[in-house]
Every structure is written in structure tokens, then in C-alpha cells.
Amino acid sequence: MNRVIRRKFSANAHLLRSLGKAFCSDAAGRASSVNHGQPISEKENKQNSGQHDIAIVGGGMVGMALACSLARMPLTKHLNVAIIDGNPTLGRRECIKREDPPDPRVSTVTPATISLFKDIGAWQYVQQHRHAYFDMMQVWDYTGLGYTRYAARDVNKEFLGCVVENKVLHSSLFSCMQDTDFQNTIYPSRLTSMALPPSSSSAETDNVSSVTPSSKQGHSAKLELSDGSSLYAKLVVGADGAKSRVRELGGFKTTGWKYSQSAVICTVELAIESHCAWQRFLPTGPIALLPMGDKFSNIVWTMNPEESSTFKSMSEDDFVKAVNNALDYGYGPHPKSGLLSSEGVLPWRRGDLTTSANECFGVPPKVVKLASARMAFPLSLMHANQYASKRVVLVGDAAHTVHPLAGQGVNLGFGDAFTLSRIIAEGIAVGIDVGEISLLKKYEAERKPANVTMMAILDGFQKAYSVDFGPLNILRAAAFHGAQYIPQLKRSIISYASGEQRLPLFF
Ligand SMILES: Cc1cc2nc3c(=O)[nH]c(=O)nc-3n(C[C@H](O)[C@H](O)[C@H](O)COP(=O)(O)OP(=O)(O)OC[C@H]3O[C@@H](n4cnc5c(N)ncnc54)[C@H](O)[C@@H]3O)c2cc1C
Numbered sequence: 001m002n003r004v005i006r007r008k009f010s011a012n013a014h015l016l017r018s019l020g021k022a023f024c025s026d027a028a029g030r031a032s033s034v035n036h037g038q039p040i041s042e043k044e045n046k047q048n049s050g051q052h053d054i055a056i057v058g059g060g061m062v063g064m065a066l067a068c069s070l071a072r073m074p075l076t077k078h079l080n081v082a083i084i085d086g087n088p089t090l091g092r093r094e095c096i097k098r099e100d101p102p103d104p105r106v107s108t109v110t111p112a113t114i115s116l117f118k119d120i121g122a123w124q125y126v127q128q129h130r131h132a133y134f135d136m137m138q139v140w141d142y143t144g145l146g147y148t149r150y151a152a153r154d155v156n157k158e159f160l161g162c163v164v165e166n167k168v169l170h171s172s173l174f175s176c177m178q179d180t181d182f183q184n185t186i187y188p189s190r191l192t193s194m195a196l197p198p199s200s201s202s203a204e205t206d207n208v209s210s211v212t213p214s215s216k217q218g219h220s221a222k223l224e225l226s227d228g229s230s231l232y233a234k235l236v237v238g239a240d241g242a243k244s245r246v247r248e249l250g251g252f253k254t255t256g257w258k259y260s261q262s263a264v265i266c267t268v269e270l271a272i273e274s275h276c277a278w279q280r281f282l283p284t285g286p287i288a289l290l291p292m293g294d295k296f297s298n299i300v301w302t303m304n305p306e307e308s309s310t311f312k313s314m315s316e317d318d319f320v321k322a323v324n325n326a327l328d329y330g331y332g333p334h335p336k337s338g339l340l341s342s343e344g345v346l347p348w349r350r351g352d353l354t355t356s357a358n359e360c361f362g363v364p365p366k367v368v369k370l371a372s373a374r375m376a377f378p379l380s381l382m383h384a385n386q387y388a389s390k391r392v393v394l395v396g397d398a399a400h401t402v403h404p405l406a407g408q409g410v411n412l413g414f415g416d417a418f419t420l421s422r423i424i425a426e427g428i429a430v431g432i433d434v435g436e437i438s439l440l441k442k443y444e445a446e447r448k449p450a451n452v453t454m455m456a457i458l459d460g461f462q463k464a465y466s467v468d469f470g471p472l473n474i475l476r477a478a479a480f481h482g483a484q485y486i487p488q489l490k491r492s493i494i495s496y497a498s499g500e501q502r503l504p505l506f507f
Contacts (some may be wrong), residue, residue, distance in 0.1 A: 112499020
């Protein structure tokens, strides 16, 4: 327990905030020494004994979103929460300088995510750092048979999404949580084992050891950490990513497969600033160019693993040439604007067209320079068959991983985190134990259909675009045209990709 960082923010929160902003220092370290000479409360006693209401295993973006949301809601802000993460930097305010080139690990956050961040007061922290809204998106493929342009104006919105560095999202959520009186304990260690009370059954198997009934923490799960310490919690949240230990120890089975694809990501500098998100489907997978503010853009280029090694190690000049080729004439011609125009194909829809329907195909701005290291990530699809068992629940990549082609992964995870915190609050309002299965199943019932639907759509896209076959190419072209010229379809695709739950085909 000596490595545990305890934080209790109250009257000194403002001072600590100012210090944190001025020096980007280890605010957690300072705060751990804050003690106001008050008698140790029952809550602090619980903390000292390692007893918590909730243990969040994994303090990544999704785990932190859950912690922040719990900290900000009136019904949950009194909870005593442990955050466990092997990352030693967790608990420090990260010093992110606006003038530094953006980190290549970024997320495209949807309007729905932005509005959830605003609800808990976290978006104002994101706005203090680099972030880039985009109001236009163009999608096309290498066959030259079609393209679709989406505009925020099509749905009377100001933007379609915002590209933010993962470290900015994470540190914004962390700062937002810190600037409250929330009682949280950070354990900078990895979860190694988990034992559930005897009455609990695991999700699908019985391979989880039990805590002795005589234990005073008999209604809690016992967690053991890599530094030898242990703690108890009424509810364990697995927010520990795609290789979740909580999922494994909780006996949750999964369905999924590896795509024989990797994503190469990096930051590049463009000749001119862009506010459009560009995505072109190539025979090997999609390449996306996402605005990052100023002339910076982020590249997410999906290809087979052998190619990813080559593209990662080739010279910077050759890589820049390859990117420009992939976003322009490489692999096939530009689609012709108006090949099947709105007037020719769907005359009955003419009066009702979206504003972007008559926009011409645009060529993305030229990349002039590589501005970060290149990184490669193997891609897979994975879904946990269940998200909840008694005292254990999964969120984010621990519950589901998706192909990054539509930038939805962490948005689904944020949806999980905010839904779970709301359902916990609802349970507390009526006096239900936070680890109660009936409560956790409500969360599962809400999130599973939403996640499965999105996963099926993304997987369908991945498969449809990984085959170069004449008739299928024509079908894809028809889909591009449908999305470009059928106004209701276009609007519902934009709404669905923005995080609204309605399916894109029902209009
Ligand atoms: C190339 C690429 C591009 C992407 N682009 C987008 C995008 O544009 N938009 C989008 O929405 N999504 C995107 N995603 C998906 C997104 O990055 C993930 O969905 C997101 O990072 C998942 O967050 P998480 O917090 O659930 O998991 P993670 O980020 O994996 O965090 C898990 C945390 O758990 C900790 N941990 C792991 N094991 C243990 C343990 N045993 N004990 C304690 N702690 C542990 C880790 O240290 C880590 O901090 C992309 C993914 C890839 C690969």
C-alpha cells in the first residue's frame, strides 16, 4: 500500500489547480500530502483498509471518463473509488504544450461524445489544448466510380466531429476529476488476480477463486496487484483495454477475429490547412487524413502487416510520396463529379437535396512533411458475450474492439462509461448495492445492442472494401451515389456516425 497515491481535494483544490497549470507538475504527489488535521472519517478509514465502493481497473481514456463522470454527479460524487493502472505516469498532470507537434495517437470524437464531455464539465479542459473540429468529410475509393461528401450543414450542425489527441482527452478527464472533492485512490500497479465473494458467480465459468466468508469484506471482490498490495471493492470495472485481465479473471467469453491488417499512424504537415476529414478506400484498406489544427493532419493507413513494416521503415521522403500517391491518383483514377448527378439519377428528390450533394470531388491537400514517428497497430474485432456479472462489469475496449475505419472505438467506450455512471446513480437513488447483478445487467442491456450494431456495420464496411471484384465494385459505387444523392439516407448516416442511436437505413 505504500505506493498508493491518495488524493483528497477540497479547499486547496483551486491552489493545486493553479500550481498544476503553472508548472505542469505532479499534482497528485502534492495533493497526497493534503490533510486538514480533521479526524479520520469512516470513508478515510475504508480507504486505509483498502475497501472501496468501486475499483476501476484501467485508467485509460474510458476508465478516466467513468471516474470523472462519477466525480461530477451529485448521486455518485461521495463514492470511494480506486483507479488501478500500471502506467506510472497516471496521477500526474501531463504537461502538454500547444506548440509541440501533435501526438500521432488521436481520436475523432463525435458530437454525441462532445456533448457528454460538456455535461460533466470536461470539454472546457479539451478546449484549452489543441483540437480540430471538421465540418466536411469526403469518402471515395480507388475505382474512381463514386464518392460521397458529407457536410455539417446537411444536418444544420456546425461540425461533424473533432480530432483530439488521446493524451489531451485523457488529461482533460483527469483534470476535470481532480478539480472536485472526489475521494479517489490511484494504485499505480497492475491487477494480477481477482477473487469474488462466494455468492457471486462468474459470467460464464466458475474458475474464479472465492473470498473466505469470514472476511469482513465478504460482500466485496478482492483484487491483488503486481506490487503485492490488495484492495476490496463492491464493484470492479474492467476498463483495462483489449487484453483485459478483468475480462479474463471474470470468466467473460468473447467472440472475434483478427483482421489481417495493421494501421500505420503518424502526424504529417500539409501544404495548406484543412478542415475536412478525407478517407479513401484502397485495395489493401482505407487511408484517412484527419485535420489536427494549423497545417497538421493525422494519417491512419490500414494495410497488411508486411506492408506496414515496409511503410514504417522506409525513408521519410518515400513515405510522404507514398501517402500523396495513396490520396491522389495512386491505385486508380479520381471519381468524376456529376458522373451520376442528382439531376440525372433521382429527379424526384431534386428539391430536397442536401447542400453537399452538388459538391464536386475534391483532391486532398498535399502532404509536405512527416511530423512524428510512425506507429503500427494490429487490428482485430472482439466482443465480450456478456458485459456484466455480479460485482464485475466491462467497459470500453475491454468489452469491444472495432476496426478504426470510422473512428468509433473510443466513442463507444465513452458511451459505456457515461451510461454505467448514470445507471450506478440510478441504483444509488433507490438504495441498490452498486455491485448488484440486476443493476449491472441494465447497463449491459442498454449498451450491448448499440455496440453490436455499430460493430456489425464497421465489419461489413471492412469486408465490403477488402475485395476487388467487378460486381462488388459497382455495388460500392452505387452505395457512394446513394449516400451522396439520397438526402434522407445522407442525413441519417451523418446522424448515426455522430453518435445518435438511430440506424442509418431507417428513414
Ligand atoms: C490506429 C487506431 C486509431 C483509432 N482511432 C480512433 C478514433 O479516431 N476514434 C475512436 O473513437 N477510436 C479510435 N480508436 C480506438 C481507441 O483508440 C480505443 O477504443 C481506446 O483507446 C480504448 O480506450 P480504453 O480506455 O477502453 O482502453 P485502453 O486505451 O487500452 O486503456 C486501458 C488501460 O488499462 C491499463 N491496463 C491494462 N491492463 C491492466 C491491468 N492488468 N491492470 C491495471 N491496468 C491495466 C492500461 O495501462 C491502460 O491505461 C483507434 C484505435 C486504433 C488502433
